[in-house]
Amino acid sequence: MKITEGNSVRTILVTLALLAAILGGLWFFGHDRGEQTAFRQTLHMTQLAQQLGVALHAAAQSEKQAVMAETDDESRRYAQEARSATDKVAALLAELKQLPLHAPQETELVARFEASFAEYLKADEDVLGLAVQNTNLKAFALSFGEATAALDELEQALRPLLNAASGDKQALQAQRALTEALRIQALHAPHILEKTDTRMDAMDKAMAASDAAVRAALATLGRQGAGALAVYERHWKLTGEIAALSRQNTNVRSLALSLERKTKVLAACDEALRALDEKIRTRMATR
Numbered sequence: 001m002k003i004t005e006g007n008s009v010r011t012i013l014v015t016l017a018l019l020a021a022i023l024g025g026l027w028f029f030g031h032d033r034g035e036q037t038a039f040r041q042t043l044h045m046t047q048l049a050q051q052l053g054v055a056l057h058a059a060a061q062s063e064k065q066a067v068m069a070e071t072d073d074e075s076r077r078y079a080q081e082a083r084s085a086t087d088k089v090a091a092l093l094a095e096l097k098q099l100p101l102h103a104p105q106e107t108e109l110v111a112r113f114e115a116s117f118a119e120y121l122k123a124d125e126d127v128l129g130l131a132v133q134n135t136n137l138k139a140f141a142l143s144f145g146e147a148t149a150a151l152d153e154l155e156q157a158l159r160p161l162l163n164a165a166s167g168d169k170q171a172l173q174a175q176r177a178l179t180e181a182l183r184i185q186a187l188h189a190p191h192i193l194e195k196t197d198t199r200m201d202a203m204d205k206a207m208a209a210s211d212a213a214v215r216a217a218l219a220t221l222g223r224q225g226a227g228a229l230a231v232y233e234r235h236w237k238l239t240g241e242i243a244a245l246s247r248q249n250t251n252v253r254s255l256a257l258s259l260e261r262k263t264k265v266l267a268a269c270d271e272a273l274r275a276l277d278e279k280i281r282t283r284m285a286t287r
Contacts, residue, residue, distance in 0.1 A: 059085030136251035
């Protein structure tokens with residue numbers, strides 16, 4: 001009977017030891033797998049943070065190219081590239097938010113980046129919406145193209161009078177008309193580049209004064225003046241179109257937004273990503 005009891009005790013002890021070993025092994029391997037999973041997730045977080053930075057700067061570069069493009073087609077192409085890059089940023093951010101963050105600071109930094117990126121998107125749409133209109137570039141094209149050609153035609157129409165003897169009254173009036181028309185042409189570029197309405201108003205008044213002087217001078221030239229006036233009317237009409245395009249100022253405004261507002265929000269995005277990457281790497285190093 002004693003032998004049987006001893007055997008029973010030993011059997012129980014061996015069984016308990018085996019059970020403990022099995023449970024310990026299960027815990028160890030389960031814990032190890034959990035550690036591996038957590039490590040992979042943390043590593044993926046750092047990769048996503050880096051990819052976010054790359055995609056964001058690709059979007060910023062395309063936006064700048066849209067602003068600086070010389071044609072409507074180029075502006076639209078770069079604008080589409082910028083929007084595709086920001087879509088990628090949004091997708092990467094959504095993926096990052098699905099991963100478990102292990103510290104309140106990490107959660108705060110992701111939220112900070114998300115808020116800054118939302119501001120970036122607002123500024124981006126403002127910049128790209130203006131850039132693709134290219135009104136300043138179109139105004140320059142009209143000024144240096146059709147308006148310059150019309151001015152050359154005016155000079156040709158007045159050439160017989162301009163070649164008259166020095167001191168001739170009609171020659172002086174013809175020279176006056178051409179000089180005032182040249183003043184108008186000279187104000188095109190400053191008007192197109194100007195950012196403020198006040199200064200554009202002043203240039204509009206100066207051009208209107210020169211226009212009145214051109215018409216007054218041509219009115220004294222009889223039939224030749226009437227022919228020159230018909231040519232000049234085309235130049236004045238183009239000047240009105242140039243001023244209207246200039247007033248919209250889409251290239252000037254988009255460049256200002258890109259250099260000022262966009263630069264600030266991009267810096268805020270960069271700072272949040274840098275701090276997040278640093279936090280995650282510090283956590284990985286201390287595991």
